[in-house]
Amino acid sequence: DQQVxxxxxxxxxxxxxISILNCDYTNSMFDYFLWYKKYPAEGPTFLxxxxxxxxxxxxxxxxxxLNKSAKHLSLHIVPxxxxxxxxxxxxxxxxxxxxxxxxxxxxxxxTVNP
Amino acid sequence: xxxVSQHPSRVICKxxxxxxxECRSLDFQATTMFWYRxxxxxxxxxxxxxxxxxKATYEQGVEKDKFxxxxxxxxxxxxxxxxxxxxxxxxxxxxxxGGAYYNEQFFGPGTxxxxx
Numbered sequence: 001d002q003q004v005x006x007x008x009x010x011x012x013x014x015x016x017x018i019s020i021l022n023c024d025y026t027n028s029m030f031d032y033f034l035w036y037k038k039y040p041a042e043g044p045t046f047l048x049x050x051x052x053x054x055x056x057x058x059x060x061x062x063x064x065x066l067n068k069s070a071k072h073l074s075l076h077i078v079p080x081x082x083x084x085x086x087x088x089x090x091x092x093x094x095x096x097x098x099x100x101x102x103x104x105x106x107x108x109x110x111t112v113n114p
Numbered sequence: 115x116x117x118v119s120q121h122p123s124r125v126i127c128k129x130x131x132x133x134x135x136e137c138r139s140l141d142f143q144a145t146t147m148f149w150y151r152x153x154x155x156x157x158x159x160x161x162x163x164x165x166x167x168x169k170a171t172y173e174q175g176v177e178k179d180k181f182x183x184x185x186x187x188x189x190x191x192x193x194x195x196x197x198x199x200x201x202x203x204x205x206x207x208x209x210x211x212g213g214a215y216y217n218e219q220f221f222g223p224g225t226x227x228x229x230x
Contacts, residue, residue: 043207046220105157106157
């Protein structure tokens, strides 16, 4: 049972345009959400997070939106740059659970074309 | 953000031997460390969670006698793959959380294990 789903395995956008990466979750206990970026043969790098008490968090070119009623979150990157090309993982945790274990989606490969 | 290192970055070993992978948090005290395995075109699979000074908690389906985890200090955790077989070949990644980073995980660069 996949509790965190990233239904788009890949996304291709033009440099300068907006990239929108989507993530859905099923576990209503999740209350903290994170986005990670991963290059091949490297560990994931933390990008941005959001708590369930908020519906938006912004950091530079990255904005995460959370829709709790729909159990949906999205990562917006604007403007997109070729260096943003990577796999993006959505992750969720239940902060009331033990050790803040993260549950990951399968990732979306973003390609930003020059 | 916090820095987590892993060593070695790559290792090739013969079937039947054991391999130890180290994970270090360089600039914060990691009360909890996590070990993941990534299969090609799949998500990160959590193998186990370890808290400093206590036994690791393994996820269902992960053999604790095969994947030995030690978290003896707040900056170091080790994963030992015992009697490795070709099917253990994978990309192993650790992460750490704790202190001011209690609700986030910072990942190491990963270790590529190839068992011949």
